[in-house]
Amino acid sequence: MQYITIKEGVASLIDRGELTANKKLPTERALAEQFQTTRVTLREALTTLEAEGKIHREDRRGWFVSPPSMIYDPTSTNNFNVMASKCGFVPSSKLIQAKQVGASQEVAELLNVPVDTQVYRIDRLRMLDDRPVVVTFNYVIMENFPGLLEHDIESSLTDVYRDQYQKPYAKTHFQIKTSSLLGETAQLLRASTGSPAMLVQRVNYCAEGVLLDCDIEFWRPHAIKIESTASVITTTKNN
């Protein structure tokens, strides 16, 4: 379990302040030499630290000390910009593409419509202090929001729903699980293929229970801490 020792060694470099947030770790070869091991073993140690959110990789760029993560409340109506600002980050967004497509199996299930129903698909990359942290895929039933793509959809869809269509967002159903980053999603996040991810899938409704959209979010795990408070009304008998 040499790699556990190495892991702790690197962790203590961070805790002792020799490496600070967003700073690049020494090269793998240098670290391997420093800890008298091979790159394979070193990477095992770094991968474990990555799983704990202490460090992360940028594809072909190296390992970096992770800065504090953004607190993400899935039960709140606050959009990305608000949540980011509350945590002291400067948020920004980049529209990757927006187009009309037929709903895939996965999307059709989330939206509870037949496969191939016409929907708008909106892909965006979102950043905190210019660090890419999440890629989001929104799917909106075309019929409900005619001409949606003509509005400014880069920064906040919920603002457009509220201001342009008088449909404020008020209810959400969400799922969270772990996943991995592949292909273009990984590239946009400057992540290596196969890096771990937090997958958040949501279905959003407005006050009348009318469906707004669904979205699929691939987060860099180190960049997000999910946190919420819930008061529960329902009481269920125990088995």
Next chain:
Amino acid sequence: MQYITIKEGVASLIDRGELTANKKLPTERALAEQFQTTRVTLREALTTLEAEGKIHREDRRGWFVSPPSMIYDPTSTNNFNVMASKCGFVPSSKLIQAKQVGASQEVAELLNVPVDTQVYRIDRLRMLDDRPVVVTFNYVIMENFPGLLEHDIESSLTDVYRDQYQKPYAKTHFQIKTSSLLGETAQLLRASTGSPAMLVQRVNYCAEGVLLDCDIEFWRPHAIKIESTASVITTTKNN
């Protein structure tokens, strides 16, 4: 990117039904030979599949196809047993230890008490269909629940709070992030050291807002899917 091909190859074995839930994959050496590669590369492929929740490892036992995961609603008052039953699993619990300790830094912060405040610490392992899926560490302020350890705390603490102390659980604050499994926690879950984990931290309150306990839960990622519905009342202006 040979390992991506291998990953897809193994995934298709599962999708085609050649490997079914809970079944053990062939040995690493056999798979490496089948895909004409080395164990190192093969493990890279399997690790990625693990991150996606399709397979998981049991320490020194091998790789297994993951069964459907349990839906965990952090906002519900349902306890583990109820949630498990709802998903068609047979839940069981094992008390690892229960003792009185002084609150650590981490626990003190969660409970909002000074470090070293006397608390009960209750460690449990919980299973679905006899598969260990989560290790929970509960911390309860002693003063609030005198004699707690004399009750049956193996299966459900919330039941004891409600039935023995007339303090039903009604509100929760939760945090979710990724982590890794180490030491005894890993062993209890039959996981290898350094395996990925979902870390859920909760602070629970009863209806009057009185603090009940906090708990720290290390989940096998493949075993859990976090899911909830939230209707939001607060509306926050956009930045």
Next chain:
DNA sequence: TTTTGATTTTGGTCTAGACCAGAATAGCAC
């Protein structure tokens, strides 16, 4: 049949390299 002890298999971990393509850098021309 059950228990126990011996043997084999297997995963966990590690070594010591290698090649390649993209990123970073240094150097040169404008």
Next chain:
DNA sequence: GTGCTATTCTGGTCTAGACCAAAATCAAAA
């Protein structure tokens, strides 16, 4: 100083092994 290009560096990926301890299996004894 700016832009471009050649070179170097570095991470991504892979090979072909090795040793060990735990798990699984098998065989013998009770």
